[in-house]
Each structure stands twice: as structure tokens, then as C-alpha cells.
Amino acid sequence: MEKFFIRGGNPLKGTVYISGAKNAAVALVAATILCDEPCTLENVPAISDITKCLDILKSMGAVVKMEKEGVIYIDTSTINTTKVPYKLAETMRASSYFLGTLLGRFHEAFVPMPGGCYLGDRPIDQHLKAFKALGATDEVVRGANYVKADKLVGNQIYFDFVTVGATMNAIFAAVKAKGQTIIENAAKEPHIVDVANFLNSMGADIRGAGTDVIKIRGVEYLHGTTYATIPDQIEAGTYMVAAAATKGDVVIANVIPKHLESITAKLRKCGVCVEENDESVHVWVDGPIMNTTVKTQPHPGFPTDMQPQFSTLLTMAQGTSKVTEEIFNNRFRYVAELRKMGADVSVEGGKVAIIQGVPTLKGAPVQATDLRAGAALVIAGLAADGLTEIDNIHYIERGYEHIDKKLRELGADITRVIVPDNEHVEMTS
Numbered sequence: 001m002e003k004f005f006i007r008g009g010n011p012l013k014g015t016v017y018i019s020g021a022k023n024a025a026v027a028l029v030a031a032t033i034l035c036d037e038p039c040t041l042e043n044v045p046a047i048s049d050i051t052k053c054l055d056i057l058k059s060m061g062a063v064v065k066m067e068k069e070g071v072i073y074i075d076t077s078t079i080n081t082t083k084v085p086y087k088l089a090e091t092m093r094a095s096s097y098f099l100g101t102l103l104g105r106f107h108e109a110f111v112p113m114p115g116g117c118y119l120g121d122r123p124i125d126q127h128l129k130a131f132k133a134l135g136a137t138d139e140v141v142r143g144a145n146y147v148k149a150d151k152l153v154g155n156q157i158y159f160d161f162v163t164v165g166a167t168m169n170a171i172f173a174a175v176k177a178k179g180q181t182i183i184e185n186a187a188k189e190p191h192i193v194d195v196a197n198f199l200n201s202m203g204a205d206i207r208g209a210g211t212d213v214i215k216i217r218g219v220e221y222l223h224g225t226t227y228a229t230i231p232d233q234i235e236a237g238t239y240m241v242a243a244a245a246t247k248g249d250v251v252i253a254n255v256i257p258k259h260l261e262s263i264t265a266k267l268r269k270c271g272v273c274v275e276e277n278d279e280s281v282h283v284w285v286d287g288p289i290m291n292t293t294v295k296t297q298p299h300p301g302f303p304t305d306m307q308p309q310f311s312t313l314l315t316m317a318q319g320t321s322k323v324t325e326e327i328f329n330n331r332f333r334y335v336a337e338l339r340k341m342g343a344d345v346s347v348e349g350g351k352v353a354i355i356q357g358v359p360t361l362k363g364a365p366v367q368a369t370d371l372r373a374g375a376a377l378v379i380a381g382l383a384a385d386g387l388t389e390i391d392n393i394h395y396i397e398r399g400y401e402h403i404d405k406k407l408r409e410l411g412a413d414i415t416r417v418i419v420p421d422n423e424h425v426e427m428t429s
């Protein structure tokens, strides 16, 4: 078992380079199934969700080769099954993308229920609604989703609410369907645009990605391509908040500042200085961190995947802040861990956190409950007095490439410690 030990108090200083976006890259890897020739993905982050997506491809017979760090050659022409193994599907949300891509290419897919971070209920009814509109049937067989279609025919799809995953899957199933598909109330996240650009670079005809109406004319053949993943908006936001929480001075490089606007705006509201450049943002603090209100929303609103990290910053702000989670119904489980560090937070009805700022957090042994909760605890540990020990760091490694190394390069005192199971490590502050 690995843990992070963090001795807090060092202001982060320097430049950090942001990796390719997890939530784009997992979709790009799955989308290679739609390509009739080999393709090469660049700027792919070294995170465990990507390893698992590639393992899914390999388990189905695809050829996957890492050409160099971040560059992956994928040939899915050798795929010989439409079944995704249970063990791989159950660990990650992105496994649901194999439903859309296998259906789009083979008109059939068998994918065990997607796992991923527990943030509350995460049904896939809207994904199935989209497949049905295009002519597929679905049933649950041995705990897995089994979808199939004699043929896929373009249609109008209206989502009941904005959903990233169902928008992705609707695109995947429609891209080779006969005729035109119009997706209304589509998600507008940067990773939706990235996937559409990737598919268009193979010869697909997708227009409107990034708006709430996406039009897709089905094509018969998609040729090979080389494509670079966009930078990770959430990784960038996490380092922005870490810089603020430690009262540091950090340049966050290799980003698309437009994707960070909602985070930048909230940091400025809290009194944090943020300067936007062409491909970087510079974050520093020259006064107290002030309280604010945050409400998570689909893009371009404040991202739910930044909610735990930002709430952690607010535990150290002056005054009382209010954070409302609008996307998931159970995304405050990390609050119990922050309380162990002296944070003053109460959660009302699972959706609203009232945060009374305290002057300092205090190091403590804590557990990551999911990916962004883990990132939030890292930020808390960096800013806290004394030593913080974070357990369950495998969650963090689902989505952050070399987080401990990147933080050390910014001056943080963070160590990865291998602790034999059941061994208790005595901590001294």
C-alpha cells in the first residue's frame, strides 16, 4: 500500500507543466475503436485510468504500443470480441464509452456496469436513450449492459439534462450511423470538443461540438490519424488552487486559459492574483484569501471536478463561504477528512457545504475517498501545519500524472511511502 506523507507549510514556487486531460484521453482511447486504420495519440497522460482503457483495448485484441512517453500507437483492426472484461470495466466510469464505440463499429457491445469514483448515483439511462433513438436495443445480461442494433440510423436525441458521458456515447454511436443525428441539450465540456475534433480528423462529419446542439452526418469509413490530447483543465485548476492555498507563486504552463475561466474568476473573487497568458496562467497571493460562494454547473460553469479542491481553499479563507454541488448528489464525503485537519465545514442535505474559514489546518492521517477528494487532501496537507498522511492514493493516481514529483519540483515536502498492509506508521508532527 502506498501513501503520501506531506509536511505542510512550504509555499509552492516555480513552473508546473500540465499533462493531457484525463477526461478527454479516456474518451479518445475508446474512440480509436471507430477508426478503420491505426492511429497515434499524443499528450496522453500517464495515469491509471488510461492504463485500464488501454488494457481493455488489448483484452479485445487491439495492438497497443507506447512509442515514447505520452505517445501511443493503437490499431483496433484486430479486435476480435465486443465484450469488455468485468474487472476492467468495474473500476472506471470511462468504461461506459466502450458501449458507444463498440456499438458504432460492430453494432454490438457487452460492457459490465461502469465503476469510477462514487459521487452519488451515476445511472446511464440517458446513454441508453441515445442508443435506442439510433435503433439499438439494450438489456442487462449477467450484470452487464448488452446493446445491439441491426443497423444504426441517425435521429434526433434530446437529453433530459446535460450529461457528458451520454453526449460522448451518442456521438460515438452516431458517427457511422446512416444519415443525420442531431443531439440537443448536449454537454459543452472541452473534452467533448476534443473528441469531436479527433473524430473529424479521421473523416467524421461532426458540427456544433462546444454548443448545446451537435449535428452528425454518418460516414462509412474513418481513416487513421495522429492527434494530441488537450491539456487537463482540472489538473491545471488543482495546481492553481494549491498555489493559492500555500500562498505561493506558480506559473501553470501548457494550458488553454479559456478552459480555466470559471476557476480563474472564482480565485480572483477570493483575492488571489491570476494573470492569463497565451498558454499559461500565473497564480500568486499578496493578501488574505477571502470567502465566496461557489455553485457547480456544466461547462462553462464551475466544474464539479474542482469542487473539493476549491472548498478546501475556502476552509482557510476569511469569513463564511457557501458551496453548492449541483451535478452529483454525494460529493462531500471528503469533508469528514478535512474536519480531522481542523476545518469547520457543515454539509446540509448532501448538496450544500457551509464553510467557516479557520486560520490554519493541522496535519493528520486522512483517507482519499475518491480522485478529487484525494487532490483536495493533498492541497490541505500542503497548506497545513505539521505532517499529513494520505491513504488510498490510488484514487489520486487515476487522474494526476506524477503529482508528487510535480509538487516536489515546486518546493513541496511530499514523499511517497510504501507501507506494508496492516503496519501502523507512527507520525510525529
Ligand SMILES: CC(=O)N[C@H]1[C@@H](OP(=O)(O)OP(=O)(O)OC[C@H]2O[C@@H](n3ccc(=O)[nH]c3=O)[C@H](O)[C@@H]2O)O[C@H](CO)[C@@H](O)[C@@H]1O
Pocket: 023, 026, 093, 094, 120, 121, 122, 123, 124, 125, 126, 127, 128, 161, 162, 163, 164, 165, 166, 304, 305, 327, 328, 329
Ligand atoms: C470520465 C469523465 O469524463 N467523467 C466526468 C463526467 O462524468 P459523467 O459522464 O459520469 O457525468 P455526467 O455529466 O454524465 O453526469 C451528470 C449528472 O447526470 C447524471 N446522469 C448522467 C447520465 C445518465 O444517463 N443519467 C444520469 O442521471 C449523473 O448521475 C450526474 O448526476 O462528467 C462529470 C461532470 O462534469 C465529471 O465529474 C466526470 O469527471
Ligand SMILES: C=C(OP(=O)(O)O)C(=O)O
Pocket: 022, 023, 092, 093, 094, 115, 116, 117, 119, 305, 371, 372, 399
Ligand atoms: C469523477 C471523475 O472521474 P470519473 O467520472 O472517471 O469517476 C473526475 O475526473 O473527477
